[in-house]
Amino acid sequence: xxxxxxxxxxxxxxxxxxxxxxxxxxxxxxxxxxxxxxxxxxxxxxxxxxxxxxxxxxxxxxxxxxxxxxxxxxxxxxxxxxxxxxxxxxxxxxxxxxxxxxxxxxxxxxxxxxxxxxxxxxxxxxxxxxxxxxxxxxxxxxxxxxxxxxxxxxxxxxxxxxxxxxxxxxxxxxxxxxxxxxxxxxxxxxxxxxxxxxxxxxxxxxxxxxxxxxxxxxxxxxxxxxxxxxxxxxxxxxxxxxxxxxxxxxxxxxxxxxxxxxxxxxxxxxxxxxxxxxxxxxxxxxxxxxxxxxxxxxxxxxxxxxxxxxxxxxxxxxxxxxxx
Numbered sequence: 001x002x003x004x005x006x007x008x009x010x011x012x013x014x015x016x017x018x019x020x021x022x023x024x025x026x027x028x029x030x031x032x033x034x035x036x037x038x039x040x041x042x043x044x045x046x047x048x049x050x051x052x053x054x055x056x057x058x059x060x061x062x063x064x065x066x067x068x069x070x071x072x073x074x075x076x077x078x079x080x081x082x083x084x085x086x087x088x089x090x091x092x093x094x095x096x097x098x099x100x101x102x103x104x105x106x107x108x109x110x111x112x113x114x115x116x117x118x119x120x121x122x123x124x125x126x127x128x129x130x131x132x133x134x135x136x137x138x139x140x141x142x143x144x145x146x147x148x149x150x151x152x153x154x155x156x157x158x159x160x161x162x163x164x165x166x167x168x169x170x171x172x173x174x175x176x177x178x179x180x181x182x183x184x185x186x187x188x189x190x191x192x193x194x195x196x197x198x199x200x201x202x203x204x205x206x207x208x209x210x211x212x213x214x215x216x217x218x219x220x221x222x223x224x225x226x227x228x229x230x231x232x233x234x235x236x237x238x239x240x241x242x243x244x245x246x247x248x249x250x251x252x253x254x255x256x257x258x259x260x261x262x263x264x265x266x267x268x269x270x271x272x273x274x275x276x277x278x279x280x281x282x283x284x285x286x287x288x289x290x291x292x293x294x295x296x297x298x299x300x301x302x303x304x305x306x307x308x309x310x311x312x313x314x315x316x317x318x319x320x321x322x323x324x
Contacts, residue, residue, distance in 0.1 A: 020069075024089040027068055027309070030316040032128040036060060039120045043111060054100055059108045061090045062100060067305050070287030073102040073109070118301045122308040126191055129315050139185030140192075141218045142209045143275040144202045145283075147299070149176035149291040163296045167198035174198060177291055179303050181278060182209030185218065188274035188314055190307045195300030207231045214238045218272050221245045243268055281310040 017025075037057055045053040065086050066076040079086050080099040092099055112118050129135060149164040166175045178200060182192035192209045202222045207229065210217060216239045219226065226232075227240045244265055252258040283289050286306055291299045 018085060020083065020085040023068070024065065024085055026316050027064065027312065028089060030312040031064065031309075032125065033057065033060075035124050035128055036121055039124050040112070040117055043115045043117065054104065058091055059100065059104070062105060063108060063112070063305075064309065065089055066105065067302070068286055068309055072292070073105040076105060077102045112305075113298060113301045116301075118304040118308075122193065122304040125308040125311055126189070129187075129189060129311060132315070134187045134315055135184050135189060135191060136186035137184070137211065137213045139216045139218070140210055140214045141183045141185050141272055141275040142180070142202075142206050142223065143183070143220065143272070143279075144178045144180040144205070145279045146174045146178055146198055147176050147291050148174060148289065149198075149299075151175045161294050163197060163294075164291070165197040165199040177296060177299060178202075179282075179307075180205040180209060181275065181307065182211070183275045183278065185216070185271065185274065188277050189311045190278050193300075193303060193307055195296055195303055197296065203229070207233065210236070210238065212236055216241060218268065219243070220272060241268055243272070277314060278307060278310045281313055282306050285313070286310070 037060065040060060041056055044056045044059075047053065062076060062080075065071075065079075066073075069076075069079065069086075071079055076086075077099055080090060080092060081094070087094065112121075126135070146167060146169060149161055151160055153159055160175065164176050166173050167178070168174075176198045178196050178198055180194040180196065180202065181190050183190050191211055194205050194208055196205065202219075203224075203226050206217075206219065206223055206226045208231075212233075214236075218241045221243045223240070223242050224245065226242065244261075249262070249265055252261055282303075286309070288302075288306055292302065293299050
């Protein structure tokens, strides 16, 4: 073990932990580091071919901190110099070594994208949580959210991202992509993910979000008629519970039957609320409200990492917080 520097000793002796300390400590405790390293290590550069690579675990920790805190490649490099909490999470002592630069972070991110490792990270986390009995697999809630993309045309082609598209929600138009997810109805954990352009209808991706072992599936009014679609698997008998359209619900009569239907719709809504928790973590805690890269491939690869880490935060509620 390396001797702790005076700066680390002084930081460890501070009278209270910051919110960033507690947040990163929760992520650190919930993440199955050995399993994730086993996925990445076969593709990670080995020493002996040119410049010696940095440790795989250090780069993975830096990547996780980047995704959880919403930093760019340059931003996470600067944050390591600014924040003692991030330095401790990544495992860097600036008294002995320098922080990996933005180019190194970029190359590691491209390594994950090229080999499809972000999806493997998502699947590894999902398997880790399933081993702990957190995925019941009897019901699925499906939903989608819009993620904005840059509408700028200040590029070589002089046009917006051709893989993104505009979509109307309510009376407002949005330009970007959609993240379609399937969530376990019991635990609220995300088990499936699809990234599409913003104009792709939610109902077209519903059956692809099922894992095949559900007895029931739930969706909002945008999935009306999903059980009649051609892609419905006849061997997979699932009972769809779809919300009533708002206009039709407002016209329900004030009778005993109408009030009973209102209560049924309220129960459906309370169950579907679990699908909003991963979206809240992605957009509010991880600050991912806008697509950072160009094209669906890179952005979908990042979403696999983000939703995998969101699953860890949802599951971490059962893990006691580190002592302050």
